Amino acid sequence: MTRPTPPRGLHHITAIAGDPSENLHFYQQVLGMRLVKKSVNQDDPATYHLFYADGDGNPGTDITFFPWAHAQPGTPGVGVVERTLLTVPPASLPYWRQRLESQGVRTEAPRAHFGEPTLAFSDPHGLALALVEAEDPFTFTPWRASPVPAEHQIRALHGARVPVRELDPTRRFLEDVMGFVHLAEEDGWHRFVLRGARGLDAEGVERGSAGAGHLLDLREAPGEARGAWGVGSVHHLAWTVDDADHQVRLRDAVASAGRRPSEIIDRFWFQSVYFMEPGGVLFELATKGPGFSVDEDPEALGERLILPPWLEGHRTQIEAALPDLGPAAVSEPRA
Ligand code: ZN
Numbered sequence: 001m002t003r004p005t006p007p008r009g010l011h012h013i014t015a016i017a018g019d020p021s022e023n024l025h026f027y028q029q030v031l032g033m034r035l036v037k038k039s040v041n042q043d044d045p046a047t048y049h050l051f052y053a054d055g056d057g058n059p060g061t062d063i064t065f066f067p068w069a070h071a072q073p074g075t076p077g078v079g080v081v082e083r084t085l086l087t088v089p090p091a092s093l094p095y096w097r098q099r100l101e102s103q104g105v106r107t108e109a110p111r112a113h114f115g116e117p118t119l120a121f122s123d124p125h126g127l128a129l130a131l132v133e134a135e136d137p138f139t140f141t142p143w144r145a146s147p148v149p150a151e152h153q154i155r156a157l158h159g160a161r162v163p164v165r166e167l168d169p170t171r172r173f174l175e176d177v178m179g180f181v182h183l184a185e186e187d188g189w190h191r192f193v194l195r196g197a198r199g200l201d202a203e204g205v206e207r208g209s210a211g212a213g214h215l216l217d218l219r220e221a222p223g224e225a226r227g228a229w230g231v232g233s234v235h236h237l238a239w240t241v242d243d244a245d246h247q248v249r250l251r252d253a254v255a256s257a258g259r260r261p262s263e264i265i266d267r268f269w270f271q272s273v274y275f276m277e278p279g280g281v282l283f284e285l286a287t288k289g290p291g292f293s294v295d296e297d298p299e300a301l302g303e304r305l306i307l308p309p310w311l312e313g314h315r316t317q318i319e320a321a322l323p324d325l326g327p328a329a330v331s332e333p334r335a
Contacts, residue, residue, distance in 0.1 A: 004249040006179025006194045007239035009137060009213040010157040011063035011270070011286040012051070013084055014235045016074065018125040019324040020048050020067035026124050027052040027063070030103050032148025035302035036292050038325075041066050042267065045311055046321040057292035057301060059240050060138035060156050060213050063219075068231060069323070073126060077227025079280025080167045081234035082219075083120065083128040086211045090133045092152045099148070114184055114191050114217075126232030132158045137198060139215030145276035158214025160237055163211045163227075167220040169228035173278050174216065177257045178239070183211065183295075192216045194239075201265065218279070226280065236274065238284035247273060247285050254285075267293060268308040 015320075017023040027033050036057035037291050041047040047066055054061040063084070076082060082105070088096060093110050096119055100107050108120040113132070120130040131154070142150035164170050167190065174180035180192040181200070192215070193200065199210025216237075229235060241247045245265065254261045262273040270286045277283050295306055307315055 003176075003179065006196055006287065007192060007241055007250065008196065009060050009240055009289075010159070010290075011059050011238040011240040011284070012064055012158055013081075013160065013237055014064045014066065014227060014286060015084070015127050016233055016235055017050075017065040017067040017123075017127070018069065018071075018231045019051065019069045020065075020323055023050060023065050023067050024325055029147055030100070030105065031142070031321060032146040032153055033063070034143040034146065036062070037237075037269070037296075037306060038302050038304070039306045040311065040318060041321070042308060042311070045307075045314070046316050048325075051292070051302075053292075054155070055090055055141035055143035056139075056152070056298065058139045058141060059286075059288050059291075061140060061154075063157065066235065072230045073228035074233030075225075075228040076233075076271045078163045079219050080227030080229065081160045081162050081237070081281065083130055083161045085118070085130050085132050085136050085160060085215070086133045086154050087156040087158040088154055090135070091149060093117050093131065093133055095152045113189075114186055115178050123232075127162060128232075128236070132212075134158060134212040135198065136285075137211075156213045158212050159207060159217060160234065161217040161219070162279065162281055163219045163221040163224055165220075165222055165224070165226075166283075167218060167277035170218060173257060178277075179183075179255045180216065184212050189217045189219050192218065196258050199325070236282035236284050238272070238286040239289055242284050243287060243289075244271065247271060247287055250285055261284075263268075266308075 033052035035053035036053045037335050039049045041049050051064045076130045097107050105121050110119045117132050118132040122128050138153045139155050140155050174192050183191045185192045193211035194214035197211040197214035251261050254275050259275045265272045273285045
């Protein structure tokens with residue numbers, strides 16, 4: 001079988017948060033990301049789905065949350081993302097460390113991982129994050145109204161670190177089906193990067209620091225218990241596919257590998273397929289388009305509650321069931 005073209009990198013990462021107004025404050029006012037879509041969980045419309053990204057909501061820049069204020073905290077362990085990595089411009093970590101500490105966010109001392117300067121901290125609900133200095137992997141549009149100056153703004157999703165009970169099954173799946181290559185090993189972490197990432201040559205050989213936005217770091221942890229989703233954990237990692245055709249070809253390859261992918265689901269701003277990789281992490285394949293401005297003026301992204309067309313008829317009940325997001329969400333500050 002010919003191998004399908006690999007995904008084009010990360011599309012979005014979705015995580016579970018606690019209180020939605022605290023989540024909004026942290027990602028918008030502390031990390032300076034734009035709320036590009038305020039919607040609801042399509043499977044649980046009494047819960048928000050909040051999307052933070054760059055100024056235009058470009059694919060690969062987007063971290064999204066289901067705020068379940070009353071859910072249990074997540075349990076770390078194999079099959080659950082241990083830390084989510086975000087790309088920031090080279091030489092911006094001193095700015096970020098000072099900014100985060102001044103806002104009461106405790107940071108670890110910056111250190112290099114796979115040669116990249118990395119600043120680790122957690123969001124208010126325990127989601128482990130790190131800012132990593134690297135070149136922009138994707139199209140990036142600064143958010144003009146951000147409290148963070150454009151030259152320091154978060155550029156993209158960088159990658160994720162995941163402990164797995166056994167490395168080999170996930171490794172074979174990543175390499176044979178998803179089109180990753182094994183790049184390096186450091187301190188027990190194995191770095192995998194999608195073919196086609198910047199900094200790789202045709203054979204997938206590294207040229208310097210490579211792969212921002214296309215990375216998955218795995219650590220084999222045979223003795224660790226299975227982790228569990230909850231507040232502060234990543235729910236799934238979504239990878240970008242070009243279009244419906246690309247999605248079908250990858251979905252077929254995933255099915256041939258015995259991973260039982262879902263049907264193609266219309267998420268309105270993109271089309272999605274879900275499946276578990278062998279290590280227990282939920283993956284999604286999401287199309288590049290049509291994107292977040294399909295139903296909103298790009299200038300006004302995130303300002304009003306957006307519902308997919310099939311939920312629009314229930315707007316009154318849905319709005320009544322959702323918690324107030326507080327003054328931060330009344331309108332976006334303008335540059
Ligand atoms: Zn998703």
